[in-house]
Amino acid sequence: MTPxxxxxxxxxxxxxxxxxxxxxxxxxxxGNIGPSGTWSDLAMDPSGTDxxxxxxxxxxxxxxxxYTATFEDRTKKSFRNPSxxxxxxxxxxxxxxxxxxxxxxxxxxVANGGDVAELAxxxxxxxxERTTLVWTPPGYDAExxxxxxxxxxxxxxxxxxxxWAELGRAPQVLDNLAAEGRLADMVVVMADVRGADPRTExxxxxxxxxxxxxxxxxxxxxxxxxxxxxxxxxALTVLRxxxxxxxxxxxxxxxxxxxxxxxxxxxxxxxxxxxxxxxGNVLDPAYNxxxxxxxxxxxxGVDHEFDxxxxxxxxxxxxxxxxxxxxxxxxxxDDAGHGPREGHRPLDEKYTPPATGSITTPxxxxxxxxxxxxxxxxxxxxxxxxxxxxAPNGAWFRVPMTKVGDRWRLSMGPLDGFYYYxxxxxxVDVKDPEDxxxxxxxxxxxxxxGETDRMLADVPADERGExxxxxxxxxxxxxxxxAYVWTPKGYDPNRAEPxxxxxxNHGGGQNYxxxxxxxxxPQILDNYMRDGAIVPMVVVMGNGNSPDFPAELMxxxxxxxxxxxxxxxxxxxxxxxxxxxxAMNTLNTWLTRPGQFGWMGAFSGGLFFNTPQFDPAAxxxxxxxxxxxxxxxxxxxxxxxxxxxxxLETNGIHHEFAGVTQGPHGFDVWSxxxxxxxxxxxxxxxxxxxxxxxxVVPEGEDGVLALSVxxxxxxxxxxxxxxxxxxxxxxxxxPTVTVTDSRSVTQAGVTGWAVTGQAYSFDSGSRLLDxxxxxxxxxxxxxxxxxxxxxxRATALDxxxxxxxxxxxxxxxxEGRVGSATIGADLVLDVPVDTRPGEYTGTLSLSLFPVD
Numbered sequence: 101m102t103p104x105x106x107x108x109x110x111x112x113x114x115x116x117x118x119x120x121x122x123x124x125x126x127x128x129x130x131g132n133i134g135p136s137g138t139w140s141d142l143a144m145d146p147s148g149t150d151x152x153x154x155x156x157x158x159x160x161x162x163x164x165x166x167y168t169a170t171f172e173d174r175t176k177k178s179f180r181n182p183s184x185x186x187x188x189x190x191x192x193x194x195x196x197x198x199x200x201x202x203x204x205x206x207x208x209x210v211a212n213g214g215d216v217a218e219l220a221x222x223x224x225x226x227x228x229e230r231t232t233l234v235w236t237p238p239g240y241d242a243e244x245x246x247x248x249x250x251x252x253x254x255x256x257x258x259x260x261x262x263x264w265a266e267l268g269r270a271p272q273v274l275d276n277l278a279a280e281g282r283l284a285d286m287v288v289v290m291a292d293v294r295g296a297d298p299r300t301e302x303x304x305x306x307x308x309x310x311x312x313x314x315x316x317x318x319x320x321x322x323x324x325x326x327x328x329x330x331x332x333x334x335a336l337t338v339l340r341x342x343x344x345x346x347x348x349x350x351x352x353x354x355x356x357x358x359x360x361x362x363x364x365x366x367x368x369x370x371x372x373x374x375x376x377x378x379x380g381n382v383l384d385p386a387y388n389x390x391x392x393x394x395x396x397x398x399x400x401g402v403d404h405e406f407d408x409x410x411x412x413x414x415x416x417x418x419x420x421x422x423x424x425x426x427x428x429x430x431x432x433x434d435d436a437g438h439g440p441r442e443g444h445r446p447l448d449e450k451y452t453p454p455a456t457g458s459i460t461t462p463x464x465x466x467x468x469x470x471x472x473x474x475x476x477x478x479x480x481x482x483x484x485x486x487x488x489x490x491a492p493n494g495a496w497f498r499v500p501m502t503k504v505g506d507r508w509r510l511s512m513g514p515l516d517g518f519y520y521y522x523x524x525x526x527x528v529d530v531k532d533p534e535d536x537x538x539x540x541x542x543x544x545x546x547x548x549x550g551e552t553d554r555m556l557a558d559v560p561a562d563e564r565g566e567x568x569x570x571x572x573x574x575x576x577x578x579x580x581x582x583a584y585v586w587t588p589k590g591y592d593p594n595r596a597e598p599x600x601x602x603x604x605n606h607g608g609g610q611n612y613x614x615x616x617x618x619x620x621x622p623q624i625l626d627n628y629m630r631d632g633a634i635v636p637m638v639v640v641m642g643n644g645n646s647p648d649f650p651a652e653l654m655x656x657x658x659x660x661x662x663x664x665x666x667x668x669x670x671x672x673x674x675x676x677x678x679x680x681x682x683a684m685n686t687l688n689t690w691l692t693r694p695g696q697f698g699w700m701g702a703f704s705g706g707l708f709f710n711t712p713q714f715d716p717a718a719x720x721x722x723x724x725x726x727x728x729x730x731x732x733x734x735x736x737x738x739x740x741x742x743x744x745x746x747x748l749e750t751n752g753i754h755h756e757f758a759g760v761t762q763g764p765h766g767f768d769v770w771s772x773x774x775x776x777x778x779x780x781x782x783x784x785x786x787x788x789x790x791x792x793x794x795x796v797v798p799e800g801e802d803g804v805l806a807l808s809v810x811x812x813x814x815x816x817x818x819x820x821x822x823x824x825x826x827x828x829x830x831x832x833x834x835p836t837v838t839v840t841d842s843r844s845v846t847q848a849g850v851t852g853w854a855v856t857g858q859a860y861s862f863d864s865g866s867r868l869l870d871x872x873x874x875x876x877x878x879x880x881x882x883x884x885x886x887x888x889x890x891x892x893r894a895t896a897l898d899x900x901x902x903x904x905x906x907x908x909x910x911x912x913x914x915e916g917r918v919g920s921a922t923i924g925a926d927l928v929l930d931v932p933v934d935t936r937p938g939e940y941t942g943t944l945s946l947s948l949f950p951v952d
Contacts, residue, residue, distance in 0.1 A: 106156035124169035127151045131165025140497035160201025166193040174482040189262040213275030221309035233290040249286040249432045250316035251324045254331030264290035284432035298334040324431045326350030344371025350427040355389035360400035375404040378423040382451040383414030408444025460534040468514030479506035488521035494768025516550030540613025556620040572660035576652040583642035600782040601667040605678030633906045635782040649685040671722040677701030679770045694718035700726040703773040706740030726755040729773040734764040759861040827897040827930040834925040851950040854911040859903035862940035872902030876925040886916020895930040
């Protein structure tokens with residue numbers, strides 16, 4: 101793993117050829133590394149003598165992967181990491197790795213935990229020797245007078261008994277529960293009972309062998325059984341055929357065929373203390389079977405508990421592992437409770453996926469499950485994948501589709517946010533033929549409403565600005581060209597004061613459509629206008645593919661835009677920004693045309709090819725804001741941005757560095773950069789004040805955190821920390837903010853005012869804490885009619901977006917604006933419990949502006 105948190109994978113090319121027999125056309129890393137644990141493919145392009153790749157930054161959890169070689173005829177061969185032993189018995193080509201973190205502490209290794217041993221026995225059904233895994237608790241006493249209660253865990257039909265430990269991490273789950281005091285003092289046996297007679301295999305094979313080898317109970321009160329899939333079916337079947345043998349039964353993604361008679365139901369209720377049912381979301385193949393199981397139990401009057409639908413995953417080990425943790429903490433406990441876990445959903449009806457042939461563009465259900473389906477044009481293809489920016493940090497992963505008739509289909513999720521995708525058909529990129537929305541770019545849009553990326557969502561139609569096309573003649577390119585122009589809702593072409601204008605530039609290999617079709621610039625602008633968080637402006641997105649960009653912009657595009665739109669032509673009213681090549685063009689124009697642009701933003705770009713001649717004093721004279729952004733070290737322009745910062749510093753050019761935006765060279769980074777830049781443009785410095793924030797993580801104090809907030813140098817220290825399990829939480833108060841409005845009615849008209857706040861990242865010099873970790877709860881200290889506190893903003897670790905996007909501190913209507921208003925806010929800083937020690941500094945920027 102790299103210091104930044106990326107996981108690197110490397111396989112020597114010679115070793116690959118030796119394993120697969122020849123040189124492959126394509127090498128890929130495949131694993132559960134996609135969104136919501138989706139099995140995904142990541143290219144391993146040859147470099148030197150190796151096939152390298154990297155993935156990250158990954159959420160904490162258990163991952164499994166393999167290497168796959170694809171040949172010219174599209175045949176494939178998979179193999180495990182050649183330098184390791186077999187990690188998963190039932191999948192010998194898989195390897196595993198564990199990413200630790202507070203969220204998965206419950207499945208991490210525990211010192212001095214229980215023991216795991218293999219138990220061999222003669223199968224009474226198959227007439228061969230089989231093995232189970234047996235976990236015994238710390239301090240297990242084979243001679244103890246009271247036999248230990250025992251839980252039998254049964255594998256699915258395609259699994260081995262070892263998979264409970266290899267992918268389920270059952271020993272770690274049990275060790276952590278025991279260490280927390282949440283586990284009965286019991287023995288756990290992990291087994292596989294598939295075959296001609298699972299009941300006999302379980303009762304006369306596994307159970308009998310466990311009793312012979314271990315000091316375990318043989319009565320119902322001391323015996324529990326649970327299983328996955330087929331294993332759950334076997335457990336439920338034994339519950340029906342042999343009620344009273346197991347006092348507690350658990351079903352993970354299970355089923356039960358047939359009905360239950362009234363007599364059997366009474367026997368089950370009399371002999372069973374707990375029957376608990378678990379299932380994943382609609383992607384769990386057992387989802388509808390679990391619905392039927394629940395209805396069967398209800399009709400028969402069998403007492404049972406339903407844990408609810410796990411919304412986060414389907415029929416995977418992520419679902420079953422968490423189910424095991426819940427079930428194991430309940431068995432043999434008198435006060436374990438009976439309801440579902442928090443956030444789980446009812447299962448009132450079966451799931452019906454979109455019918456084959458009914459989807460033209462991706463179908464998104466209410467829970468964020470997305471279904472893709474191609475037309476029949478790829479009927480003869482050997483493999484089709486969906487390639488999109490849904491990997492961690494916006495990288496691109498391919499997710500394999502399954503052939504259904506003459507079409508290819510994929511369901512995955514839950515997803516949340518904005519993505520852009522294309523198909524890959526037998527190794528060739530193909531834009532979705534059914535996409536009628538994106539016509540200028542080679543990708544198609546997919547927006548899934550949810551808790552993230554609010555700024556990228558469409559606002560209601562009647563609250564949107566207008567996107568129009570500006571056509572103009574380019575004397576530089578000697579052709580007719582087009583640009584997209586966004587004007588805000590309520591744009592007045594006859595307004596006395598021209599609107600400020602932002603010239604927003606695309607990158608290399610792109611065109612004027614990318615910021616609209618991929619970067620979601622109109623949605624970001626619409627959301628900000630709806631929030632009243634930006635100065636109303638016009639945004640011009642032109643064609644930056646030009647041999648002389650400054651001339652193209654200043655002599656062709658800008659004059660054409662001014663001729664058609666009511667926009668400014670002075671430095672105070674003109675801004676310029678761009679990404680990658682567009683950042684280079686932005687920088688060149690800003691530096692070589694001093695006095696033209698008072699506001700500048702450069703996203704993932706530097707002066708790649710040469711440094712122009714410029715006058716630092718002239719540049720500084722008219723520049724109000726110059727803000728530089730970069731992705732992390734996976735952004736190939738990272739070093740160019742660092743060189744740019746050094747150049748600006750050396751020449752004394754006033755600028756700000758926004759810090760590192762986590763992610764590679766892509767629109768996930770650049771859209772966040774635009775979100776950060778827009779509220780800073782065209783602000784009157786007299787109505788904007790910064791509050792310095794400092795966060796200190798002391799050495800050797802296990803993540804203890806202190807925060808000072810000050811606008812007068814005195815500082816405020818937050819109380820805490822409170823360890824919430826996944827975060828260190830500190831609390832404090834924003835220094836008092838006073839707004840005085842003495843404008844006359846003639847001066848103010850029908851406007852009120854609003855104060856917003858936006859945080860910068862906290863920087864320790866070697867580590868960034870994103871502004872999403874800071875939240876607030878505003879309050880009015882001097883209440884009166886027409887004066888309203890803004891909404892609370894939760895931190896990212898508490899399910900919100902923090903103050904990375906401006907939040908409203910307070911607002912006043914025309915009725916409430918006059919006089920002095922005193923405003924405060926409760927601040928909360930949530931940081932991961934493993935935050936690296938150091939002093940972190942940042943700024944909370946407060947802005948005051950009039951609003952209608």
